[in-house]
Amino acid sequence: MHQLVLNRQTKLLALLLIATFNVQASAESIGGVLEQSGSVAQIQRDRENIPAVLDESIASMDEVETKNGRLKIKFVDDTLVSLTEHTYMVIDEYVYDPNPSKSKMALNFVSGTARFATGGLGLVPRENIQIQTPTASIGIRGTDFTTTVDELGRSLVILLPDENCTDKVKLEEGCAPSGSITVTNDGGTQVLTEAYQAVMVSTFETIPTTPVVLTDLNLNMIDNMFIVSEPAEITVAKDEQIQELQGDAGLLDFNGLDADALEIESLEDNTADNYEFTELDINFLDVEFLKDLLTILEDNIDSLGNELDDNGDGTDRLIGTRFGNDPNTQFNSFAEYDGKIFLLRQISNTIGIKLEKGSTARVEIFDEDNGEDLICLNSCDGIYISITQNE
Amino acid sequence: MKTKSFSFKNTILTVFAITGILSMDLASADNEVLIDQVGDNLTLTILQAGYGNSLSGDTSQSTDLTLTGSSLIVDLIQDGNLNEMFGSWVLDGSGSSVLDFYFQGNSNIWDMNIGATGSGDYTDILSNITGDENIFDIDIGGNATAESSNMDLTILGSRNDFDTSFTNSKVWAAGTANNGTGTQTMAGIIIDSSYNTWNFDITGDDNSFATLQNGNDSHILTVELEGSDGDFQFIQNMTTTCTPACNGVINLEIDSENASVSIKQTD
Numbered sequence: 258m259h260q261l262v263l264n265r266q267t268k269l270l271a272l273l274l275i276a277t278f279n280v281q282a283s284a285e286s287i288g289g290v291l292e293q294s295g296s297v298a299q300i301q302r303d304r305e306n307i308p309a310v311l312d313e314s315i316a317s318m319d320e321v322e323t324k325n326g327r328l329k330i331k332f333v334d335d336t337l338v339s340l341t342e343h344t345y346m347v348i349d350e351y352v353y354d355p356n357p358s359k360s361k362m363a364l365n366f367v368s369g370t371a372r373f374a375t376g377g378l379g380l381v382p383r384e385n386i387q388i389q390t391p392t393a394s395i396g397i398r399g400t401d402f403t404t405t406v407d408e409l410g411r412s413l414v415i416l417l418p419d420e421n422c423t424d425k426v427k428l429e430e431g432c433a434p435s436g437s438i439t440v441t442n443d444g445g446t447q448v449l450t451e452a453y454q455a456v457m458v459s460t461f462e463t464i465p466t467t468p469v470v471l472t473d474l475n476l477n478m479i480d481n482m483f484i485v486s487e488p489a490e491i492t493v494a495k496d497e498q499i500q501e502l503q504g505d506a507g508l509l510d511f512n513g514l515d516a517d518a519l520e521i522e523s524l525e526d527n528t529a530d531n532y533e534f535t536e537l538d539i540n541f542l543d544v545e546f547l548k549d550l551l552t553i554l555e556d557n558i559d560s561l562g563n564e565l566d567d568n569g570d571g572t573d574r575l576i577g578t579r580f581g582n583d584p585n586t587q588f589n590s591f592a593e594y595d596g597k598i599f600l601l602r603q604i605s606n607t608i609g610i611k612l613e614k615g616s617t618a619r620v621e622i623f624d625e626d627n628g629e630d631l632i633c634l635n636s637c638d639g640i641y642i643s644i645t646q647n648e
Numbered sequence: 649m650k651t652k653s654f655s656f657k658n659t660i661l662t663v664f665a666i667t668g669i670l671s672m673d674l675a676s677a678d679n680e681v682l683i684d685q686v687g688d689n690l691t692l693t694i695l696q697a698g699y700g701n702s703l704s705g706d707t708s709q710s711t712d713l714t715l716t717g718s719s720l721i722v723d724l725i726q727d728g729n730l731n732e733m734f735g736s737w738v739l740d741g742s743g744s745s746v747l748d749f750y751f752q753g754n755s756n757i758w759d760m761n762i763g764a765t766g767s768g769d770y771t772d773i774l775s776n777i778t779g780d781e782n783i784f785d786i787d788i789g790g791n792a793t794a795e796s797s798n799m800d801l802t803i804l805g806s807r808n809d810f811d812t813s814f815t816n817s818k819v820w821a822a823g824t825a826n827n828g829t830g831t832q833t834m835a836g837i838i839i840d841s842s843y844n845t846w847n848f849d850i851t852g853d854d855n856s857f858a859t860l861q862n863g864n865d866s867h868i869l870t871v872e873l874e875g876s877d878g879d880f881q882f883i884q885n886m887t888t889t890c891t892p893a894c895n896g897v898i899n900l901e902i903d904s905e906n907a908s909v910s911i912k913q914t915d
Contacts, residue, residue, distance in 0.1 A: 597901070606884070606913040611901040618902075640904055645912040 286314035287351045288332035295326030295342065321346045323369065334360065337374040344369025349387070363387040366404045372417075374401040375436075383439075390414075393442045393458040393465060400436030402449075411459050414440050415471065418452035440465045572614055573598055577632035586622065586630045598634060608644060618642060682706060683713040691721045699728040699753070712761070720745035729779075732757040739768060749775040751782065754805075759785040762797075773799040780805045780852070799847070806852040806875070853877055861885070861896070870899045878907040885914050 290313045298309035301320040307313065309321065315330055321340065328340045334353045340346060349363035360381045364373075366389070373388070375397065388395035391410030395402070401417040422432035432452040440447050440456050444464030447456045456465040578586045591599040597611040600620070612618055617639030622630040625647040631637070679701045681694060692715075694703070703724075705711030713733070715722070722745070731753060739745065739762040751758070756779065762768040768788060777784075782805065788797055848871045850857060858881035861867040867884050884896035896913045 606896040607898070608911060608913065609897075609899040611899075613903050616903075616905070639906055640902055641906075641908045642900075642902075643910045645910075645914075647912075647914040 285316060286333075287317055287348075287353065288315040288330055288336075289313060290315070290328060291331040291337070292329035292339075293326065296324050298323040298326050298328045298340070315348065317348055317351050319348045321348070332362075336362070337372075338364070339372040339374075341370045344371055346371060349389075357381045358385070361385045363389070365389045366406055366412075367391065368406045368408065370403060370405045372401070372403045373397075374417075390458070392461045392463075393440050396439035396441065398436055400434075400438055402435075402438055411457060413455060413457050414438065414449070414465075415453060415455040416449040416451065422452060574635055575632065576634075576637065577630065586632055587624075587627065588632065600632075602644070602646075604646065606646060608646075610642065612640070616640065620644065622646070680704065683715065685714060686716045688717040689719050690715070690717055693723040693725075695725045695727070696731060697727045699730045701726060701728065701731045703733045715739045718744055720747075722746070723748045723750075725750045726756060727752045729753040730755050733759050739771070744770045746772045747774070749773070749777075751775075751777045752779060754779045754781055756782045757784075758782070761787040768797070771797050773797070773801075775799075775801045777801070777803045777808070778805060779808075781807045781809075783809050801848045801850075803848075803850045803855070804852060805855075807854045808850075808852065809856045848872070850878070851875060855879075857881070859883065868897045868899075872901045873907055873909075874903040876905050876907070878904060880907065881910045883912045 290309050290311055293309060293311050299322050300307040300309045300313065300315070301322070302316060302318070309323075309326075309328055315321075315332070321328065321330070321344075323340045323342055323344045325342055327342060328344075330338045330340070332338075332351065332353070338346070345367040346369075347365040347367060349365055350361055351363070352359070352361040354360045358381070362381070362385070364387070381398075383396050383398045386397055388397060388404070390404055390406050390412040392412045393414070395404065395414060401419075403413075403415045403417065405413040405415075416438050417435050418432035419435045434450060434452045434454070438449040440449065440458065442458060442461045442463070442465065444460075444462055447465040447468055449456065449468050451468075451470055453471045454468045455471050456468050458465045573592065575590055578588050578590060580590045580592050582589050587602055587604060589601040589603070591601070594611065596614070598614055598616075600610045600612070602608045602622075610620070612634055616634065617636045618634040618641075619637045619639065620632045620634075620642045621644065622632070623643070623645045624630070679696060679698070681696070681701075681703045682705060683703065684705060685692070696703075703713055705713045716739075720739070724747075727750075731751070739747070739760070745768075749758075762771055762773075771788070788799075848857075848869075850872065851874045853875040854877040855875060856879045859869065860883045861869060869882060869884065871880070871882070873880060882898055882900075884898065898911055898913065900909065900911075902909065
């Protein structure tokens with residue numbers, strides 16, 4: 258009996274020693290906080306909350322939650338992971354060895370938006386890197402990409418271009434991808450090989466969508482990506498409600514002044530408190546962004562097999578915008594209007610441009626409120642149109 | 649050179665000036681019509697056939713012809729080349745006038761100023777131009793009100809130049825971003841009035857065309873362009889005193905391989 262107790266104490270001591278060793282090992286720094294903005298993020302390590310201030314070290318098994326701030330983590334191999342607001346990431350494993358075949362990384366993106374840029378891990382065998390979301394596993398090699406995970410676990414994965422790509426280059430010459438990505442779950446695997454190519458994964462059992470290239474996306478938008486999503490049922494209900502209020506609005510009934518009316522109402526009770534709340538807490542860009550992004554993805558999926566034929570009759574293609582309503586450029590584009598392509602920008606002032614089908618045009622927009630945009634019909638040459646709108 | 653000078657009030661005037669077109673020597677013997685007219689309800693029809701004809705205010709061609717009055721009906725037909733209207737056409741009055749212009753020929757010059765010192769409200773201008781290398785300078789409401797002008801302009805020809813100068817604080821060189829600073833003289837039609845509704849139909853290559861709609865209310869510009877190498881600039885400035893807002897509308901229909909179009913709307 259006494260021997261048994263000693264044996265138990267010995268085993269307990271041994272377990273404690275092992276546990277202590279593991280804790281010490283896991284607390285070894287594998288990187289640090291390179292940039293931090295907004296509210297200070299939290300690092301949960303060994304059940305302790307550590308403020309993720311600048312230069313704070315990062316360790317394996319850390320759980321990082323950004324809350325209302327942003328964070329950029331640099332690992333010892335120079336891999337960068339940028340986390341936007343309300344992102345939750347777990348570092349399951351990180352091993353760096355000068356011999357790439359011995360290095361490992363396992364990250365779990367639970368929610369939010371993260372941008373991943375490989376450093377020394379670019380040479381690490383694909384099987385040694387495990388990037389996990391609730392609905393998919395991402396295999397990478399020498400790749401920059403983003404993941405966006407909403408509250409339902411749906412994952413949007415976008416392959417980013419190489420570092421030489423700018424928005425202008427993207428439109429006019431195209432961009433080389435930064436590498437390739439495989440997105441895998443129980444439903445199957447999809448491979449991303451083009452810049453701005455993306456897939457969405459709804460559940461772990463459903464195969465990722467066919468990859469599509471997001472033409473209306475740029476790096477700046479990705480940097481400002483913010484996860485605000487809602488259940489599809491809510492979205493449907495909202496859409497139905499809007500349609501009821503507007504009637505069966507056709508394209509001709511589109512009224513760009515509606516947005517202004519909403520803004521006026523929001524300022525109607527213009528007490529000092531309300532002004533403070535509005536200015537500090539409402540960020541329309543953030544709220545709209547993911548919705549736009551998902552819409553873009555779904556629209557691109559709908560036009561699969563038609564990527565060079567956006568209007569559906571094999572003739573015309575818009576670059577930098579799309580047929581239909583584009584909230585980014587604020588253009589409404591019609592593939593068929595009196596036998597022509599019709600571009601309509603209706604804010605307080607209105608510009609309508611009819612172009613011959615099959616023609617080429619470059620339209621540059623300089624908007625004091627919304628910045629610059631470039632859209633093209635078929636290619637970015639031919640007719641040159643410059644639009645400046647100041648209000 | 650034959651010279652005719654007219655001063656009528658409340659009358660109907662018809663002028664026919666015909667110049668031979670077979671001899672180049674006749675270029676020095678142009679017909680010149682001088683007009684100094686004050687009064688309402690004028691109906692004026694001028695037909696100049698030939699070439700080298702002119703309309704102005706005096707024989708030295710340095711004074712504007714003057715038409716002052718309301719409810720004017722003016723028909724001007726110039727059929728031939730090298731016809732000119734010298735100086736500005738000062739068309740003042742209380743408005744409600746109808747101007748109908750028909751030009752057929754090349755290298756004509758048309759310089760007109762409506763509402764230079766008095767009201768030019770409710771003026772309807774109907775213009776039909778066929779020819780190449782014509783130069784047009786049209787000012788409406790530069791110094792007085794010229795609200796609710798309605799202008800229909802149809803041009804069939806190439807290398808026509810709508811030539812009015814004004815100073816703009818932005819650089820609008822074609823093919824470059826127009827968000828720079830500096831001063832540049834622009835060619836075109838300058839209008840300072842409200843509720844303008846213009847409909848332009850321009851067919852031809854290498855036309856240069858610029859318009860400015862200034863004023864205290866809404867403007868509508870509808871332009872159909874067909875041809876290559878054109879350079880077009882359209883500006884709408886709606887002032888901020890409108891309630892609730894001044895709105896501009898520009899509708900373009902373009903059939904071209906390489907036209908250059910600059911559009912600016914401010915309010």
